[in-house]
Amino acid sequence: VAEPSTLLLFLTGAGTGLVGSLLGLGGGVFLVPLLALAMGVPIRAAIAASLISVIATASASATVNLSRGLVNLRLGLVLEVATSLGGLAGGLTAAHLSQRQLFATFAATMTLMGVLMAARSGRRNVIPDTSVDPGRLGGRILEGGTLYVYRVRRLPIGLLASLLAGAISGLLGLGGGIVKVPVLNTFCGIPIRVAAATSTLMIGVTAAASAFLYFARGDVILHLTAAVALGALPASLLGARLSERVPTRFLKLLMTAVLLVVAARMAWAAR
Amino acid sequence: VSAPTRLDLAIETALTAGLGTSAVFLVGGLALESAALLRAGLLLLMLTPVVRAVVVTVGLVLRRDWLFTVVSLAILGVLGSSLYTAARIAADR
Numbered sequence: 001v002a003e004p005s006t007l008l009l010f011l012t013g014a015g016t017g018l019v020g021s022l023l024g025l026g027g028g029v030f031l032v033p034l035l036a037l038a039m040g041v042p043i044r045a046a047i048a049a050s051l052i053s054v055i056a057t058a059s060a061s062a063t064v065n066l067s068r069g070l071v072n073l074r075l076g077l078v079l080e081v082a083t084s085l086g087g088l089a090g091g092l093t094a095a096h097l098s099q100r101q102l103f104a105t106f107a108a109t110m111t112l113m114g115v116l117m118a119a120r121s122g123r124r125n126v127i128p129d130t131s132v133d134p135g136r137l138g139g140r141i142l143e144g145g146t147l148y149v150y151r152v153r154r155l156p157i158g159l160l161a162s163l164l165a166g167a168i169s170g171l172l173g174l175g176g177g178i179v180k181v182p183v184l185n186t187f188c189g190i191p192i193r194v195a196a197a198t199s200t201l202m203i204g205v206t207a208a209a210s211a212f213l214y215f216a217r218g219d220v221i222l223h224l225t226a227a228v229a230l231g232a233l234p235a236s237l238l239g240a241r242l243s244e245r246v247p248t249r250f251l252k253l254l255m256t257a258v259l260l261v262v263a264a265r266m267a268w269a270a271r
Numbered sequence: 272v273s274a275p276t277r278l279d280l281a282i283e284t285a286l287t288a289g290l291g292t293s294a295v296f297l298v299g300g301l302a303l304e305s306a307a308l309l310r311a312g313l314l315l316l317m318l319t320p321v322v323r324a325v326v327v328t329v330g331l332v333l334r335r336d337w338l339f340t341v342v343s344l345a346i347l348g349v350l351g352s353s354l355y356t357a358a359r360i361a362a363d364r
Contacts, residue, residue, distance in 0.1 A: 006301065055316055059286045059323075066283040069275040073282075077327070077342045084349040091353070201282075204320030209349060211317045212357035218364060222309040226297045229316060233294055 004039045006227045012039075013053055013231025020232075021061040021239030022246065023255050024196020026054030026175030026203045027232065029110070030258070033265055041224065043099045047173030048214035049225040051207045054175040056229045057236040058203035064240035070197035075137045075152060075190070079162040079198075083176055083206040086166020091210025094171045095217065103270035106172050107263045109179065114259030117182045117252060141191050153189040161187075162202075170210030175203030178259065192248055200240075278330040285326040289319030321350050 004012075012034055020027020028050040035046035065071050094102070134140060138151040152158070161183035165176030177199040184195040214220060243251075275283075296312030299305070328343040 052313055052316055055320060056290065059290055059319055063283045063286050063290075066279045066286075067275055069279065071279065073276075073278065073327070074339055077339055077346065081342060081345045081349070084346055084353075088349055088353050088356075092356070204286075205324055205346060205350065208317050208320040209353045212353050213360065215313070215317065216357035216360040216364075220313060222306055222313065223301065225313060226301055226309045229313070230294065230297050230301070233290060 003221070003224060004041075006223070008039075009224055009227035010231035013228035014235035015231075017053070017057045017060075017232030017235035018239040019258075020054075020057050020177075021200075021236040022243050023177075023251060023258070024061065024181055024193075024200055024243065025177035026058040026200075026207065027236075028054040028169075028172075028174035028207075029178045029262055031228070032106070032173045033262055033269075035228075037265065037269055041221075043102060044094070044214070044217075044219045045221045045224065047094070047102075048211070048219040049221065049228050050173035051169075051211040051214060052220065052225050053229045053232045054173070054207045055204050055211065057232045058175050058177070058200045058207070060233055060236035061200040061240040062197075062204065064237065065197035065200055068197070068244070070141070070194055071201050072137070072139050072190075072194055072198045073201070075139075076198045076201050078137065078155075079158060079180070079184075080202045080205050082159045082162035083166035083169070083180070083202055084209045086163040086168075087170040087176075087206045087209035088166075088213075090167040090170020090172075091213040092170070093167075094210070094214075097171070100270050102172060103266050105168070107266035107270055109168055109172075110259045110263035110266065113179055113182050114256050114263060116186060117256045117259065139194065141194055148191070150189055150191055150194070154187050158184055158188045166206050166209070169203075169206050170213075175199075175207050177203055178255075182255070192251060196243075196251075278327070278334070281326055281330055282323055285323050286319060289315060289322055293319065321347075321354075324350060 016027035016031040031050040035041040036043050134149050135151050165179035169176035180199045181195045184190040185192045293312045293315035300308030331340040
């Protein structure tokens with residue numbers, strides 16, 4: 001297979017890193033289809049490259065989010081147990097699935113999340129009364145000059161979604177943010193910026209849990225992965241900084257659109 | 272947005288150090304076409320979240336936040352089993 005040029009790979013990493021960090025994701029949801037479908041990289045090599053690049057994007061975003069105080073560390077830790085377990089399981093299972101099965105799983109997941117996000121994009125989760133106790137896992141967030149409180153609701157759903165997100169991450173080379181962020185926002189009452197910021201911190205561990213397995217199996221094409229990850233790094237730092245200036249509702253709509261387009265493309269590939 | 276805690280800042284430092292070091296190895300690896308440097312850079316990148324998880328655990332111990340220390344140790348346990356499994360796979364190849 002002819003390998004794409006270093007420059008093209010670098011730019012691909014930069015583009016997916018930028019959009020991914022704007023949305024509080026790792027960017028794997030764009031990277032896997034671009035590498036596997038547009039550039040003809042073998043699916044397992046694309047997944048492995050994506051996992052490693054996702055670590056770069058999410059970690060770079062997390063540095064920006066941490067200094068802004070947007071990350072809810074306790075919530076992140078609790079959910080991380082589930083995502084990393086899922087990641088490990090997904091990484092072990094991936095070796096047994098065909099390319100078509102992987103594409104079909106990808107398409108189904110994206111469609112479900114896109115519909116969910118579209119259906120609930122108008123809702124507000126925060127309470128404009130700071131005397132409310134945020135509880136052990138909740139927190140406070142300053143938006144437009146007002147301090148809001150949020151409580152974590154339906155934690156079991158959050159844990160289940162994290163486990164699934166981890167499994168999908170290990171199977172498909174994503175960080176799983178595309179699953180966690182919508183669920184945490186719509187079902188668990190976490191403001192979308194906190195959900196996205198906390199997710200970026202968790203994604204590194206989730207992706208690492210399966211990345212080691214791909215590396216050990218020899219699925220990592222060194223030069224390709226290095227070029228993509230190096231492109232993703234600076235672009236993610238930029239995207240994470242820009243994300244603060246983008247309105248919340250626009251972020252939700254952009255994420256919905258992205259989910260549906262990627263789902264359609266993947267369904268087409270799996271047909 | 273609340274003010275970042277000292278632990279937040281320690282995590283940020285760990286991530287920045289890991290990303291910076293691996294970027295140096297990756298740039299060097301691409302420029303010199305050295306597979307050894309590329310492999311080292313990618314491994315460092317993958318280990319960055321593991322180092323971050325260790326920093327969080329130490330931070331929670333220092334805070335005497337025992338409940339979340341246990342949670343954090345569970346995460347390290349999962350990462351440890353992933354590394355162990357990966358080592359076994361690599362040894363079998």
